[in-house]
Amino acid sequence: MIDLLLALTLPLVALGVLLARELFRAVVMFIAFGLLMALVWVRLQAPDLALAEAAIGAGLTGVLLLDALGHLRQPHPPGQPLRSLLPLLTILALVLAGALGLVLLGALLEPLQPSVNLPAEVALHIEASGVAHPVTAVLLAFRAWDTLLEVAVILVAVVVGLALRFSHDDAAAESRVSSPLLQGMLSWLLPLMLLVALYLLWIGSYRSGGAFQAAAVMAAMLVLLRLSGQQLPGQNHPLLLRAGLVGGLGTFLLLGSVQLLQGGAFLAWPEQLAGAFILLVETALTFSLALLLYALFEASPAPARKGHPPRTGDQPS
Amino acid sequence: MNTFLPYTLAGGALVILGLTGFILHRHLIRRLLAFNLTGSGCFLVMTGLAQQGQGVDAVPQALVLTGIVVAVSATALALVLIRRWYHLTGLTGLPEDIEPELQQGDNPAEGKTQGAPH
Numbered sequence: 001m002i003d004l005l006l007a008l009t010l011p012l013v014a015l016g017v018l019l020a021r022e023l024f025r026a027v028v029m030f031i032a033f034g035l036l037m038a039l040v041w042v043r044l045q046a047p048d049l050a051l052a053e054a055a056i057g058a059g060l061t062g063v064l065l066l067d068a069l070g071h072l073r074q075p076h077p078p079g080q081p082l083r084s085l086l087p088l089l090t091i092l093a094l095v096l097a098g099a100l101g102l103v104l105l106g107a108l109l110e111p112l113q114p115s116v117n118l119p120a121e122v123a124l125h126i127e128a129s130g131v132a133h134p135v136t137a138v139l140l141a142f143r144a145w146d147t148l149l150e151v152a153v154i155l156v157a158v159v160v161g162l163a164l165r166f167s168h169d170d171a172a173a174e175s176r177v178s179s180p181l182l183q184g185m186l187s188w189l190l191p192l193m194l195l196v197a198l199y200l201l202w203i204g205s206y207r208s209g210g211a212f213q214a215a216a217v218m219a220a221m222l223v224l225l226r227l228s229g230q231q232l233p234g235q236n237h238p239l240l241l242r243a244g245l246v247g248g249l250g251t252f253l254l255l256g257s258v259q260l261l262q263g264g265a266f267l268a269w270p271e272q273l274a275g276a277f278i279l280l281v282e283t284a285l286t287f288s289l290a291l292l293l294y295a296l297f298e299a300s301p302a303p304a305r306k307g308h309p310p311r312t313g314d315q316p317s
Numbered sequence: 318m319n320t321f322l323p324y325t326l327a328g329g330a331l332v333i334l335g336l337t338g339f340i341l342h343r344h345l346i347r348r349l350l351a352f353n354l355t356g357s358g359c360f361l362v363m364t365g366l367a368q369q370g371q372g373v374d375a376v377p378q379a380l381v382l383t384g385i386v387v388a389v390s391a392t393a394l395a396l397v398l399i400r401r402w403y404h405l406t407g408l409t410g411l412p413e414d415i416e417p418e419l420q421q422g423d424n425p426a427e428g429k430t431q432g433a434p435h
Binding site for chain 1: 331334357392
């Protein structure tokens with residue numbers, strides 16, 4: 001019953017996101033959608049995903065969107081739609097969505113006949129992986145390649161983001177919230193968030209938790225610090241920042257190559273020390289990912305000045 | 318009925334809704350939201366479908382976990398690009414999607430060719 005209700009609410013809230021008149025309302029609906037997704041992950045018995053979704057989907061994405069929204073004070077709506085094309089586009093979109101829906105429905109209702117029983121395989125080999133929690137074992141032992149490349153993808157996103165940003169001072173001057181309540185709460189919240197992050201990191205080896213969830217909480221902490229106008233230690237040392245950004249990927253690569261020197265495979269952990277290696281990599285990843293996620297927030301260009309250039313969208317560029 | 322089936326179906330519905338919204342909306346942030354809805358739908362289908370057959374499965378869960386983190390960094394990068402675009406042009410949509418009404422655009426057919434310079 002509760003599953004049916006939740007599963008029904010999800011598309012309804014999504015409709016709310018898509019149909020909301022004001023953009024602000026759409027964003028708030030989207031944050032609510034993230035929270036609902038966290039609940040859904042709990043019902044799907046994926047507490048790791050619930051943790052990540054609650055911290056990222058509802059927390060970090062919400063902050064990013066609201067921050068962007070505050071800077072896009074648009075003087076006029078995005079412009080008139082192409083009246084000539086709109087009916088055609090609508091029909092096309094509906095036909096496309098309908099076809100996709102039929103295909104998806106067919107695929108979803110047909111029982112899967114997998115040739116490999118993955119849960120059994122994971123249970124069989126988890127002893128050798130060095131950790132006791134299956135999701136962590138998959139992430140950092142069985143499919144470590146995926147995780148490594150994922151960190152690399154995020155690093156690329158951050159490099160592009162940083163390349164696009166305006167000068168430091170612009171951004172720093174604008175995004176600052178000065179509320180006595182926030183300043184007062186900070187000294188309570190920050191130690192708590194740090195504690196939660198480190199706990200999540202540590203617990204990841206035998207229960208739900210791990211580097212990604214810990215990094216999300218830590219990134220939220222950094223964003224909060226930044227919004228309250230506090231100086232971050234090392235904020236003005238670009239070299240330090242860059243070292244932190246690549247630190248996770250670097251540690252992952254270095255430790256992954258240890259076995260390579262002894263004739264083993266890349267990303268295969270030494271048998272006796274697998275647990276320790278995974279914990280080291282996770283620790284490096286936590287701090288590095290937190291910095292990466294924070295850097296993407298920090299990279300947001302400064303808001304348009306009052307006399308921003310007139311719209312030039314109708315000039316071919 | 319399986320506990321996971323409703324969520325799988327909801328995931329499918331999210332993919333469709335998100336795709337339609339992505340095509341029909343013009344505001345870039347709305348498009349980003351629609352895109353994220355599609356992504357969440359994909360995650361749900363992936364996890365739900367795998368677990369329907371074999372019970373709780375750590376492999377799709379781990380893949381979706383990395384997917385969530387990549388999705389947030391993609392969203393953040395998209396927001397950086399949108400803000401940069403807005404800063405440079407004052408627009409929140411793409412010129413291809415907008416009637417160039419500031420020019421002499423009473424003729425829709427003409428506007429169509431002008432709006433898509435590429």
